[in-house]
Amino acid sequence: MQNDTAFIRELAGLAPIIPVLVVEDVAHAVPLAEALVRGGLPVLEVTLRTDAALDVIAAMATVEGARVGAGTLVTAQDVKASMEAGSTFGVTPGSPAALIDTCLEAGLPLLPGAATATEAMTLQARGFEVLKFFPAEAAGGIKTLKGLGGPLAGISFCPTGGVSAQNAADYLALPNVVCAGGSWIAPLDLVNAENWTEIEARARAAAALPRG
Numbered sequence: 001m002q003n004d005t006a007f008i009r010e011l012a013g014l015a016p017i018i019p020v021l022v023v024e025d026v027a028h029a030v031p032l033a034e035a036l037v038r039g040g041l042p043v044l045e046v047t048l049r050t051d052a053a054l055d056v057i058a059a060m061a062t063v064e065g066a067r068v069g070a071g072t073l074v075t076a077q078d079v080k081a082s083m084e085a086g087s088t089f090g091v092t093p094g095s096p097a098a099l100i101d102t103c104l105e106a107g108l109p110l111l112p113g114a115a116t117a118t119e120a121m122t123l124q125a126r127g128f129e130v131l132k133f134f135p136a137e138a139a140g141g142i143k144t145l146k147g148l149g150g151p152l153a154g155i156s157f158c159p160t161g162g163v164s165a166q167n168a169a170d171y172l173a174l175p176n177v178v179c180a181g182g183s184w185i186a187p188l189d190l191v192n193a194e195n196w197t198e199i200e201a202r203a204r205a206a207a208a209l210p211r212g
């Protein structure tokens, strides 16, 4: 099975920011997804970090305009379960070969994680052109992305991990950054407080960020 770069490029092009979501209560799934879509962020990464995550994916997948994927894919079981729940793409924090094999065999469009030149080159050799740069700030942030951009100009990144309202525009200005991911749009405290108004406002501000 070939990886689906065109699909991932399309998703990455839909909005400058992919909200990374940690949702504990499935009752929050639909209003949260609706607030994010209304705010202009249709591509949603639901982390498999809560017991509710698979049910959250299934519920969000019913929201018109939402493009729902699963994050924190670490095991083959995560890949299978997230696809059964209705996720249409996957995101991995890192890219061990066996996990990448599983995603390719399953036909799951993937934003695979990489933090070094070797990891990025290994993924590029398998046909991946859009990678999650994770954990972005801890792995050197903008300086590292600028450094990778010289020799690895064919690779685009979605930096995630430490990206914030304060630094997102600087990341997005880089030529090898297509979009960025982050939890600041819908942090757990706002979700648990059901503050959809504030989440929509944060989404709207993020959706308006210019890309370089």
Ligand SMILES: O=C(O)C(=O)C[C@H](O)[C@H](O)COP(=O)(O)O
Pocket (backbone or CB within 6 Å): 020, 047, 048, 049, 071, 072, 073, 091, 092, 093, 134, 160, 161, 162, 163, 181, 182, 183, 184
């Ligand atoms: O669970 C995963 O695999 C992830 O997707 C990790 C997230 O990308 C980061 O935790 C988001 O980082 P912050 O925006 O700094 O909160």
